[in-house]
Amino acid sequence: MREFSRSLPMALLRAREAVMRQFRPSLRDHAMTEQQWRILRALTAIDQIEVSELARATYLLGPSLSRILRDLEGRQLIQRRSPESDLRRGIVSITPAGLALIEAVAPISEEIYAEITRRFGAKKLETLHAMLRELEMELLAIPVRGGAEEAAED
Template identity: 30%
Template sequence: MSDLSLDDFLPYRLSIASNAVSDAVASAYRTLFGLRIPEWRLIAVLAEGGNMSQQALCGRTRMDKVTVSRAAIALAERGLITRASNPEDQRSHLLTLTPEGSALYEQVSPKALELERKIFAKFSQAERAQLKAMLYRIEAEVEAIDARG
């Protein structure tokens, strides 16, 4: 029998914590703004990074092509982004926030920061900084493992 205990298995704990946070965020965004998490991620990344291809958004958000495509279509139907042919690659689209999408981002981002404040209210500044640094290290290590194959 394996010594694996899910409650002590760090990838599992990380996944459970991530899902709990995502569920809280999803509930708030769906209720207040009619957004699903993938849609919010695209809006936030486009607000920070400007025009971007769907492929670039996949890399930035770590979401698969189908999820990004569905979110982009939903946002375009709501008039929150535009999808234009990518002059550098005719097989892809460049996504851009519309003025309505930018205005929605300006409404959502304070709510996102408030939710973050509530979740981490009982963490010290040092603990938050340490957690952030550890998350970056985890991401980097996973990327290194993926690169090695």
């Protein structure tokens, strides 16, 4: 068995932690968790989305997503509704207050991205993105051993 520190999952987690360490103070300053921010960012790209699709897009498990959506709705950052055709389905959209929060945090986020790019290098960062996309596609083509897939959660 390979050394623990050399496992791919641990290397990816360490890199993710190093990246998120840069963003967490800004999120905290705006009373946001990483998962809440992830949801709001996903919602800025679309008018509305079904809850199940949002869970897949943000890699959050249903029970956690439900709790987070309840909190975001309580802060009036998102709106939830059920279509009349199927009251079991939930549709989520971002509110003007949610968009205003995104606009407040975005400049800080862009400053952090600029610093990461400056330190790591634009070419290396683009190469990293390309390699991560390639790794994801290659691994998605491999059947999962042992049965059902599970969603990742923070």
